Amino acid sequence: MATIRLGDEAPNFTAQSTEGTINFHEWLGDGWGILFSHPADYTPVCTTELGTVAKYKAAFDKRNVKVVALSVDGLESHKGWIKDINETQKTTVNFPIIADEDRKVSELYDMIHPNADSKHTVRSVFVIGSDKTVKLMITYPASTGRNFDELLRVIDSLQLTAYHKVATPANWNNGDDCVVVPSVDSADIKKIFPKGFKEIKPYLRMTPQPNID
Numbered sequence: 001m002a003t004i005r006l007g008d009e010a011p012n013f014t015a016q017s018t019e020g021t022i023n024f025h026e027w028l029g030d031g032w033g034i035l036f037s038h039p040a041d042y043t044p045v046c047t048t049e050l051g052t053v054a055k056y057k058a059a060f061d062k063r064n065v066k067v068v069a070l071s072v073d074g075l076e077s078h079k080g081w082i083k084d085i086n087e088t089q090k091t092t093v094n095f096p097i098i099a100d101e102d103r104k105v106s107e108l109y110d111m112i113h114p115n116a117d118s119k120h121t122v123r124s125v126f127v128i129g130s131d132k133t134v135k136l137m138i139t140y141p142a143s144t145g146r147n148f149d150e151l152l153r154v155i156d157s158l159q160l161t162a163y164h165k166v167a168t169p170a171n172w173n174n175g176d177d178c179v180v181v182p183s184v185d186s187a188d189i190k191k192i193f194p195k196g197f198k199e200i201k202p203y204l205r206m207t208p209q210p211n212i213d
């Protein structure tokens with residue numbers, strides 16, 4: 001298992017899922033992706049998480065992001081559990097769940113943290129850009145369900161900063177002012193940011209979000 005770092009190419013794999021065999025890179029196509037692991041099927045927190053992700057499909061689609069979940073349980077277990085998720089969370093699971101019984105993908109992505117749990121994956125999240133590189137990694141313990149609004153917020157920031165010379169400040173949300181990146185020379189700011197900018201300090205320059213009207 002090699003360490004995965006931000007900017008690395010997301011390791012490719014072929015795996016069984018509830019929607020058939022997936023070759024990860026082919027499945028991603030030209031879009032963005034989220035690969036996230038959960039500790040085990042038929043567990044309460046995971047049930048709420050997967051139901052929530054199903055309800056966020058339109059929000060992920062809008063951002064051109066495909067989502068795939070994973071646990072080390074088998075395909076039949078996943079299929080039975082999906083019925084429970086649909087029933088209890090009042091939704092329809094609309095994304096694949098990888099059955100990683102041989103832990104091939106979990107080990108490739110370092111999703112098993114033996115000092116937390118020797119058998120099951122922790123709650124890992126990998127956001128993959130359209131260039132197939134890793135843009136974000138977050139790891140939560142089994143006892144804490146993820147905040148999928150935060151994931152959408154980070155994806156908005158990642159997709160904005162990939163194409164514009166801005167970064168996003170603390171607690172930024174889509175529509176808020178952005179930070180002009182330090183590499184932009186003050187002499188060029190007006191040209192690059194026609195909406196204007198505010199110089200609070202020479203190193204702290206704010207501008208309205210460039211990709212919205």
Ligand code: BEZ
Binds near residue numbers: 046
């Ligand atoms: C859960 O998903 O509810 C869960 C899984 C493993 C440990 C604790 C909670």
